[in-house]
Amino acid sequence: MSVKNPTSYQSQNKTISIGSFTFESGDQLPNVELAYERFGPPGAPTILICHALTGNQYAVGSEEQPGWWAGLIGRGLPIDTSQFQVITFNVLGGCHGSTGPASLDPQTGEPYRLSFPPVTVRDIVHSQRKALRELGINRLHAVAGGSLGGMQAYEWGLLYPTFMKQLFILAATPYLSDYGIAFNHIGARAIKDDPSFNHGNYPSNQHLKGFEIARMAGMITYRSQTLFQKRFDRNQKEDASYDIQSYLDYQGDKIKDRFDANSYLYLLEAMNHHDIGRGRGGWKQASQHYEAEVYTLSFEHDLLYPFDFIKSFSDHVPGSEHFHSDTDYGHDGFLVEFNGWASWIGNKIN
Structure with missing residues (x-):
């Protein structure tokens, strides 16, 4: 061509x-x-x-x-x-x-x-x-x-x-699948049940701890157990926390800077249906x-x-x-x- x-x-x-x-x-x-x-x-x-x-x-x-x-x-x-x-x-x-x-x-x-x-x-x-x-x-x-x-x-x-x-x-x-809907439901509930969500009238994403949890749950489904094991291998930090925990915390915090929680909920529903x-x-x-x-x-x-x-x-x-x-x-x-x-x-x- x-x-x-x-x-x-x-x-x-x-x-x-x-x-x-x-x-x-x-x-x-x-x-x-x-x-x-x-x-x-x-x-x-x-x-x-x-x-x-x-x-x-x-x-x-x-x-x-x-x-x-x-x-x-x-x-x-x-x-x-x-x-x-x-x-x-x-x-x-x-x-x-x-x-x-x-x-x-x-x-x-x-x-x-x-x-x-x-x-x-x-x-x-x-x-x-x-x-x-x-x-x-x-x-x-x-x-x-x-x-x-x-x-x-x-x-x-x-x-x-x-x-x-x-x-x-x-x-x-x-x-x-029902499996996919199930994980979407966990994420949606985490956002909606956060008191700061306030029926969608939150002042900013930064107040939404539930949004962080929703993203963490999603990240677990996006990657495989094999990859997590190879990448993190139960490595620990000085405070005894695990690298995988820090990784999920980072991903949960980062989503709040680049995506709107209400949009996230709407698109989860689009995927469900x-x-x-x-x-x-x-x-x-x-x-x-x-x-x-x-x-x-x-x-x-x-x-x-x-x-x-x-x-x-x-x-x-x-x-x-x-x-x-x-x-x-x-x-x-x-x-x-x-x-x-x-x-x-x-x-x-x-």
């Missing part, structure tokens, strides 16, 4: 208005905005990248601050930005520039907080489709994402089946309606999105291909160790 003026790049970090938006719930907001990152040669085929729960639109990032998929996307990398342009939206309900619970309600002048409409994965996809239309993008080469991003990829292929050529679904299953079979006769029947090429990836030790379910979905989709990455990272494998799986994606993009 060749692109005219392959060295002519555009790198944009902007916000676009998609106007009035109606949610699956029937709720409507008058002016919804989505923040996005766009990188690559103007006029090149477009790949939409979808982010995970606490991710953002900065998939590529910059040299000073590389994005969360900087090991996958770039010049000469598997998603080659000398041949493709990529765009990533901060999801509807997010907190990095897109309209969400922390946004100001124009009717009250106060943040929406818990008055924000419930968000589904299908709402997220519909909002992105409207944003792409506003940007003049009427066709995608591919949609790719992991975890919550993978859920979006599933829905893109069913809501807009002819809009893209390829789908790359990483570390996500056709619906969230993710089910491609909802209203479509079940996931097996829904899997027969993909028209794009479907590529799925699973990761060893992924507690939340296991190999067997992802592979079963792939087996039900005509012409689908599956790759399993042998990693100690578990679910977080889709964010690291790119040398173990990224070349497979690069070889499939065509």
